[in-house]
Amino acid sequence: MYRLTNSLPYLLNRVGVRMGELFSRRIARYEITLPMYRVMAALWQQGDQRLGDLAAMTSLELSTASRLIGALKRKGLVSRKRLEDNARTVAINLTTKGKLLVEELIPIAIHFEEVAIRSLPKDGLANLKSVLAQIYTDLGTIEPEIAEAETRQGKARR
């Protein structure tokens, strides 16, 4: 018999929501939201990104990312320049101020992770991460099945 509370999506979501909530509260005093942090940490890892890549990297919707970058720019934390050679793309970077801030936040994120996995066995974390990565790619294989179902009924009815 199926139980929602024992299903994988449920357990994943629950952890994600709680983690997000706690971390958000923790960084609220820096006037930074969780998606903002993700964007900044992504840029810290890899600068000079285009909007689309940044959105993909952070699992953000494109328009959400666009506006988020706008907000971060207004705060002076990132820069957004049209490229000279290809002016339809945009190169996004952390400013010095943004870099300083994210380097203050990253240790907090690391601490969170430490607390979260506190009682896992030695190799538990590495294993968990590889499992999550594996599931992510496996999920891709269900895409066609969904697209098929959509065209078969969904879109047609509109």
Place this chain on the structure above:
Amino acid sequence: MYRLTNSLPYLLNRVGVRMGELFSRRIARYEITLPMYRVMAALWQQGDQRLGDLAAMTSLELSTASRLIGALKRKGLVSRKRLEDNARTVAINLTTKGKLLVEELIPIAIHFEEVAIRSLPKDGLANLKSVLAQIYTDLGTIEPEIAEAETRQGKARR
């Protein structure tokens, strides 16, 4: 050196978002959103719930849950009655129509889970689930630390 893309919150969020997106698309033709499904599946597992319990069970914010129940009620999928003995609480249940619908959706959710874990070893799923549950509880231990940080600076400044 820290990499966002190798951090646990990142990997969790990424899987959660993708899973949610795909499942949402899959059930869109039933005119049901993912949070709606979660509420209905929660009620299927355990009926006669109060709003607060349902919100906790589904990781939804209270006001979001309240409005969601309203929408489901308008669709004739759930009932919401004030109790006679304690009229400040409310008892939420699936209607027959709601029960029928959720019983159509649950197999889809099960299929999703199967695809997601397709390439995990035998005991991989059970292990993953217990790890996720463990992390969820461990996260609770960071709460006081955050509350402390909030009162120390955050709230004071307002």
Place this chain on the structure above:
DNA sequence: AAACAATATTTGCATTTGCAAATTAATGTC
């Protein structure tokens, strides 16, 4: 029993989100 505190839910309002359309720029084609 009146006043007050506590509990459960709902609602107002501002912010965020997501889709689709619009915009802007670059590229391919004839």
Place this chain on the structure above:
DNA sequence: GACATTAATTTGCAAATGCAAATATTGTTT
């Protein structure tokens, strides 16, 4: 080289979300 096509980003608008305040009911105190 003008003209449609594709690519990348932004914006308009409606719906969803989250916090705080409002509402309704029960429990407690004196």
